[in-house]
Amino acid sequence: MEFADLLYKIFLKDGGWLTILNGLWVTVQISALSLLLGTVLGSLLCFFRLGKIKPLKIVAQVYISIIRGSPVLMLLMLLFYGVFARQGLSPILVAVITFSMHTAAHVAELLRSALMALDKGQVEAARTLGFSKWQAFKLVTFPQLVRIAKPVYQSTVVNLIQWTSVVGYVTITDLTRVINNIASRTMQPMITIIGGMIIYLALSYLVYGIFHWTDRRRTQ
Amino acid sequence: MKKLLATLCAVVLLMTGCGGEQQANKDKPNDNFSSAELQLGMVTRLNTNEKNMGSVLDQFAEKIGVKDTKHLPKFYDSFNAMQMGLESGQIEAISTYNSVANYVVANNDKMEIVPNEALNKITDSFCFAVRKDETQLRDDLNKVIDEMKADGSLDKLINDYVTNVNKGQALPKVDIPKTEGAQTIKVGVTGDLPPLDLILSDNTPAGFNTAMLAEIAKRLGRNVEIVQIEGGARAAALNSKLIDVVFWVIVPLGNDLPIDLDKPEGLELSKPYFKDDVAVIKLKANK
Helix, strand or coil: HHHHHHHHHHHHHHHHHHHHHHHHHHHHHHHHHHHHHHHHHHHHHHHHHHHHHHHHHHHHHHHEEEEEEEEHHHHHHHHHHHCCCCCCCCCHHHHHHHHHHHHHHHHHHHHHHHHHCHHHHHHHHHHCCCHHHHHHHHHHHCCCCEEEEEEHHHHHHHHHHHHHHHHHHHHCCCHHHHHHHHHHHCCCHHHHHHHHHHHHHHHHHHHHHHHHHHHHHHHC | HHHHHHHHHHHHHHHHHHHHHHHHHHHHHCCCCCCCEEEEEEEEECCHHHHHHHHHHHHHHHHHCCCCCEEEEEEECCCCHHHHHHHHHHCEEEEEEHHHHHHHHCCCCCEEEEECHHHHCCCEEEEEEECCCHHHHHHHEEEHHHHHHCHHHHHHHHHHHHHHHHHHCCCCCCCCCCCCCCCCEEEEEEEEEEEEEECCCCCCCCCCCHHHHHHHHHHHHHHEEEEEEHHHHHHHHCCCCCCCEEEEEEEEEECCCCCCCCCCEEEEECCCCEEEEEEEEHHHHHH
């Protein structure tokens, strides 16, 4: 069989590309929602972790160490087939919860490390100049925090996209599952999986591109 | 920066170089193919391990007079992975079924079916599995299977969805009838064993097993919902009641092999609805 024919048969024939796009859409949906929720939850966790309230601090610490130390697939299986098994939640929702929880722990840690990299003296100086706590955070800490945390955050986003490739275990048809289905049907796993990798790679580069673009806008 | 890059390149070259050598060494025995040992890829059996499966196959081979062959099975969770294992030389051959083997060689011209005196003598049957407490469901399934065997519709399905497909005809779509207000049976399939189980390019399940399910839905007057599930999550899905039925559990026919290789505790099996002989696939270059 000609290579071009093979590619056509694998990726295009009978609307196969549409199914791939649908799978990609599911992956993007889960990643984007998890990223949003995870970032909010992660910021909150970081706030608790560095805050002055002891119990919350301990809770945040325990949460971060447990979630960061356990494989996300195990967490997903546990939540889907254990904790939420009787609730009848949609698999996608459970996946979003799982990945939000996972991302939150990572975001909390990356924010903490970024905060620790900041010079405390600057906030103190701002406070002596009469800025309120909120103003000092908004005008002094936050802009620097964003700059320091950004590169690590970017790789967290890309990692998140790749972590979502395990959602097939909870019956979700995401990009990886679609690719596997095609590989099984066409009996051409090598080419199909390389194709799938290229799509994931494109998605990652899209994320890099967006970050790069925001960087350039800032410097302009 | 330049130095760093140069060092990195050197390291990468060194590593791939070394890896290549190891690979070459490892590949050598494969090239001078000896019949003494056979590294055989198989789909994961739920109730045994690779070593045990190997000795079961060795004993079977010896019993039917094929001496001095040591089977070294390697379990794969999906047929995909197994095929890649074959292409990359991790295993020498794949043990599967005639129906599947024919589909593979029709779709991938790098593979071929090779005769194997011992393994070809094995016939496995396919059953449904339900939770132990669901005996009613099992009896219902058995009843349908008996009916279908009796009136010849099972043979017709096999003809339409296995035999004809392997003669090069297109894969037929399957319509699963819907009954308003009827009870729903949820069935887990892997979609990973064409032409028995596969997902079409429009993301709908198809293949002989799906056609079988459509017939069951029709005859029982119930709805059948197909849930695609990873091979490794089948047990978890069944036990958490996400699905009621697992497709498929393999039971060897006859008394030559233990019947519970693929049947863990806590599962109840239906009567076999399909049987097929074992076939062995290899890469053409490996001959």
